[in-house]
Amino acid sequence: RTASYTPSGDVTAATDAASKADVAVIVVGVKSSEGSDRATLSLAHDDDALISAVADAQPRTIVIVCAPGPVLMPWRHAVASVLITPYGGQEAGNGVADVLFNDVSPSGRLPFCIPNIDNEQRWTSEQYPGVDSVMSYSERMSTGYRWYHKQGDVAPAFWFGYGLSYTKFEIGDPRLLEEGSSHSIVADVANVGSRDGVEVVQLYVTWPSHSLGASEPPAQLRGYRRIRVSAGERSTVHFEVTSDMLRLWDESAGRWLVPAGTYTLYVSKDAGTLGRGITVAWP
Incomplete structure (x- = not known):
């Protein structure tokens, strides 16, 4: 060298x-x-x-x-x-x-989106840099990948959660496991490449389209699993669906609440490749 x-x-x-x-x-x-x-x-x-x-x-x-x-x-x-x-x-x-030098297969994932241009999210002057030293956070949760999801007509240069490896992984469709009142989402992760590696499997949630969930951006990260899989092998990731994962802050009530209704959950490599979702009724 x-x-x-x-x-x-x-x-x-x-x-x-x-x-x-x-x-x-x-x-x-x-x-x-x-x-x-x-x-x-x-x-x-x-x-x-x-x-x-x-x-x-x-x-x-x-x-x-x-x-x-x-x-x-x-x-x-x-x-x-x-x-x-x-x-x-x-x-x-x-x-x-x-x-x-190929001594380690990379497994890091982006903790942010990389946009195509400055101010791709179209901040107003009131939002940034503010007026008279006062900034308005009127975008609420619609920032980063959540803004791109909500817009639907533009994609970043690189999505939140994106990252490459020296091997290749395939994530199967999610499955719902129910046991009594508990729910779990599982998915198979296959290493179809030629060397061992680590994948970071991510869970995204979309809330019911009414009540508190009506104003929420779709497909928000609610969990991830870092999983090592040998070349040619497969493993299974499990995500337990909990009330803490689904709760939202109700400003009028001044407390956390879990909206009743049907949720859609996605198991994905990053925020931009959600694939097929699976629905869960709560409670």
Whole structure:
């Protein structure tokens, strides 16, 4: 394994080195802190330009993004892969190297959506940055993946919960198990790839379309399971459906309530690939 380093400020040297290499790796990032907001979700203009130039010279380009949150990736279709490392800590470098050199199959999943453009959710000035130092949270729960679900006509660049692995998993249709008054959702997870790996299976819930549930965005995350499956094997994940999972805050009553009615539950790899839902009547 031989690696050469080129300073990011010299685009000509970077593209020349990339064109002669087997793989190009670009490390970029942004920073943030308490008490302030990023003015944009974009990388620095020079970073975007460097990535595009290197990707033109070397199709097998890997971009490592060190960021505290979502970052716009207008070049995402031109590169071979993107590795995001939010808050990696002092071992971030070793972790990245383990993934790059195929010593570890990645199993992280995005804890946020990555939008296509700045302000894709169409915040008003009253919502952000606010007027006279006062912000209105009129969007309520319609933020992140919940906003995309509620809109229905736009998808992010990458969904909440998304992440790749060096193997491939298939999640079967969910099944309902009932025993007395208890309910469980189960689904089979098959590793159909050539190496062992970890999948993060996610449970999303849609509330009844009346009462408290009428104003709720559809398909909200209510559980997840991290499951290791050997190559060629399958396993089963179980989610117990509980009242804590289904309860909503009733502002007029000042307490948590579970709306009676029919719920739809989904077992999925991420918020954007929900598949077939299964209905549960509660109580």
